[in-house]
Amino acid sequence: MSRASCLFQLCQIPSTNLLLRSSKLPRGLYVIPGWKIYPTLYFCKSLQTTTYEVVNGSYVPTTQTKQEKETKDKSLAKLDTVGAFQKLPMVMPSVDILHSALRKAKRVLPTKGIANIAKRERNRGAKQLDALMKELAISLRMYLESFPKKKYLHPYERSLIELTLGDGNYEEVLGKVDALRKKVVSVGKEHASFCAKSLTKREAEERLSEGMKKIEEIFSQDAKVVDDLLHIAKTLRAMPVVDLETPTLCLVGAPNVGKSSLVRTLSTGKPEVCNYPFTTRGILMGHIVLNYQTFQVTDTPGLLKRCDEDRNNLEKLTLAVLSHLPTAILYVHDLTGECGSSPSEQFVIYKEIKERFGDHLWLDVVSKCDLFQNSPVVFITDNDDPGHVELARYRKLGPDGAIHVSVKTEEGLSELKVKVHELLTLQMDKISEKSNQENLVIS
Template sequence: MASSRALSLSGGVRVARLVHPATHPVLLPARTTWPPAFGRRSCMRSMATATPTLESEQRDVASHAGDAPAVHRPTMEPGAFQRLPIVASAKELVRTSVRRASRVGNNNKLKNEAAKARNRASRAMDTLMKEMCGPLGQYRSGFPSRERLHPFDAALLDLTVGAERYRRTLAQLEAFKKTAVQVTKMYANRAVKASNMREAIEIREEALAQVELALTTGAAVVDELKDIARNLRRLPVVDLSGATVALVGAPNVGKSSLVQLLSSGLPEVCDYPFTTRSIKVGHFFVDGMRHQVTDTPGLLARPDPERNAMERLTLATLLHLPTSVVFVADLTGQCGTSVGKQWAIRQELKARFPNKPWLDVCSKADLLEAEFRVADAHRAGQGTTQPPEALTTAVEWAVHVPEALRVSATTEQGLDGLKVSLSDTVRAALESLDAWVDAEEA
């Protein structure tokens, strides 16, 4: 059975606890009015910095690493896309509305036939307007503006659908709804003013045909919205009630394998709409609390403008979520990214996110025993020196990052120690946040 210090397996070798800074990238103003949907602590833990674009946030983090980040107060919890309304197809919406409007019968309380015909035509237009505009209004209110989204959801929106397409579609939907109201009201007014029964009947029949044609032509925006909703519902949901541990590093360094070994059960597999690659999200427990562990898309050592959507997703995860970072390095040369470039990625992330709880892991340790022996001997003779700006070999890495855990998913070497360190990292992060809230309340 698991010890209280481990995640799910027995304790293993005790690993030095990571030092968690007193400060944390999640900051709030001294006076805060909490949205009703959030508790004070859960809201504080879910807050993250945000500016209009991912690129500008990254530049700000890079250039002001020592400054307190800007405060962003989202009005929605993460996972808003899972609550989007079900959107009917444009064809189905128009046909259903016209069919119900055509079934409106006469008001038999009226004795005058012309009055009956005018009343029927007017009520048919009213029914058509309600059947069309009711769902359209629900769609519009059910799709939150980008500004209301949690920063992580906003970043996902930018990387999948695109902020401009999202805003444009919602604006077109609103315009289409107004057009539907205007057209049906126009025909309803004409029907009311009909001079006789025949004219009222002709107006009703013309209205149903012309309105169906006009709405069918303009209803393409509904299908566009349906496609957007389908893509957004497939995005991952992040639970901020517990800690999130993000495994980061270059592609193919073994992050996915570690996620599967660390998880208390089989990890979920989420297919992102902007890639065919699967992302594994697992869960583990510390002190009875459920937390998430995920392998983020691999990063390459290159400037931001050259990074693809998957790399930007990794940066968005670190920017917008209160994550602890587990940096996974493959020093064997098998992953396709050199040791030197992996070091450059590590140094970049350390500079961008100086306040993140951080844990270094060397994967595939069973293939690096010789290199580790050389590094250990070097440290025994000379001690640990200041890490250089660049290094190129596994021995140099092991010398300058002695605290890195040596882990193998194949032999399960070092997994118990990794679980203990993750437990300590999660506790440090949560205790730091709770202490901050207690101090503010005092």
């Protein structure tokens, strides 16, 4: 028997038989004299999948339940991070996509060496229709693959999509783009097949022209979804990037209490500052550099006294930041009555947010203290209950330990910057501790 045949029969033997002496090998095995059988050189069809652990110097198989395996896989999974919006592709306007595809398709030439005119023409027509279909379909598919699925995004970015685009709008647009891609592919293949079956040159030219017009018509009918995707990409890329590893200070409070003015004072952020509520229409980012360390500062839309079901998307955006991002809170109070929310209303909002997000590092600031010399405005909504001692004290001085500042006169700003630096240093330690715990779990 040849050596190759011997090797083939050798590979069919179960691994346990390789440990037998040659006299006990199964019938039909031919061993060439001088050959030796080494178990370590044996190639088997099935692979060993049992894991082992060392016990008293010996290898003992370990048992791992399905639940333990799933837990381990989850712990090894990559943690959610933000920044997916900055990786979105540059979506071309639908008109440009169509014109580019038509231009490239018309430059396609027939296969060389076809002498028959009719065959050459139908070959050219089929290739051009196929090229037009592919140019359009590939562009749409590339966009679909580049836009992340919402379920894989960080919770903060999922909230941004829902609050800025509307619930379900993101998935709806992507679904329509995919439907358009499938429709273009179907129509393109159909007309390319028709053109390939043409019997004469004239028939091939007519079917080519008809197919081009049909594909263009199909794409143009639903081209708006591509422009909608372009708008989504622009909107999401404009969202500020929050680095989860960098300590972040989030300014919170009622509308028009002076949050944006403090952001301009404390950081490089330049939010719009106006004397009317809800000037801040989204999340605005800035950076603080203190003692050669860089920190983040975010300005958020103001909160009103109402339940979550009645809040607008701007207020929900603020709650999303506090819920999903590791931030320290700088809560701003305005007791002068200029902001439009009475101290009593601000007190209720403050107590609610403090109770809900009490696990965050916290610093209270009373703004516009230069106006305290004037008598505060008394609102009809103010609670004048003399028995409410905490509210009475709040209306005069704000929360316990609050820093009184004035951007106009710069009163208290130096103390505020020192306190902010201490707060962000603690936030840095908190982030580092959490990161070390996560790495310990993974390892």
